[in-house]
Amino acid sequence: MTTTKIAIVTGSSSGIGEATARALAAAGYTVYLGARRLDRLRAIAADIQGRALPLDVTDKASVEAFAAALPKHVHVLVNNAGGAIGLGPVAEFDEDQWLAMFQSNVLGLARMTRALHGRLQASGDGHVINIGSVAGFETYVGGAGYTAAKHAVRAISDTLRLEWLGQPMRVTEIDPGLVETDFSLVRFDGDAARAAKVYANTRPLSAGDVADAVVWAATRPAHVNIDQIVIRPTDQARADKVFRRTGV
Incomplete structure (x- = not known):
């Protein structure tokens, strides 16, 4: 086993992934960052003395090349890469959008877990932390593709x-509610005005709030598994029930 704690964060070029990489580095981990936006990734890695590697979780070859560049022992894998595309009803669903969401949120997570399983097990204290969503146990109109993926x-x-029962492996799922990142901007294909309306007149979570939960789960004793953390802003009761202030 190794005394150096190694953490891997996918989708770490912005938002929750970036905040998580920074928070884990601050907690003493050596962080390997993976994402497609390599220039942005390298800048973050330089800030936290981590290492940036190109990664597209929807591509098997990319995942395998990423894994091959890692140390033999990995303690934490944060499966963060994913996201939502579109808000169409099931009767009019866009197959390309649904396929893209399943490729990143579901198959990408599975590819990374498969590729790093041996390294996680070899550390003697492997921990997979999956970034889910309240959409993993709630649904809302127009969200069938994304909620299906997060379920x-x-x-x-x-x-x-x-x-993995009986193995030195832990699995945590962290399910955020409304978090103000570029999530909605991506979902609405770059429409900034439409994305801004998602967070208007409310107080959403920040990416850092979610990163705090990741670090807390990761730093529990090796015999303690935090199965699930659901984290929402106080202005949200369900995925589609948000309190909005007037006159703000």
Whole structure:
């Protein structure tokens, strides 16, 4: 085993992934950052004395090349890469959008977990932390594709705990509610005005709030598994029930 704690964060070029990489580095981990926006990734890695590696979780070859560049022992894998695309109803769903969401949120998570399983196990204290969503156990109109993908993340997390029972492996799922990042900007294909309306007149979570939960779960004793953390702003009761202030 190794005394150096190694953490991997996917989708770490912005938002929750970036905040998580920074928070883990501050907690003493050596962080390997993976994402497609390599220039942005390198700048973050330089700030935290980490290492940036190109990664597209939707591409098997990219995942394998990323894994091959890692140390033999990895303590924490944060499966953060993913996101939502579109808000169309099921009767009019866009197959390309749904396929993209399942490729990143579900298959990408599975590819990374498969590729790093041996390294996580070899550390003697492997921990997979999956960034899910309240959409993993709630639904809302127009969100069927995304909620289906995040329900699948929850199913994978639950199944991994069964498959790894008795191994030195932990599995945590962190399910945020409304977080102000570029999530909505991506979902609405760069429409900044439409994305801004999602957070208007409310107090959403920050990426740092979610990163705090990741670090807390990761730093519990090795025999303690935090199965799930649901984290919402006080202005949100369900995925589609948000309090908005008037006159703000």
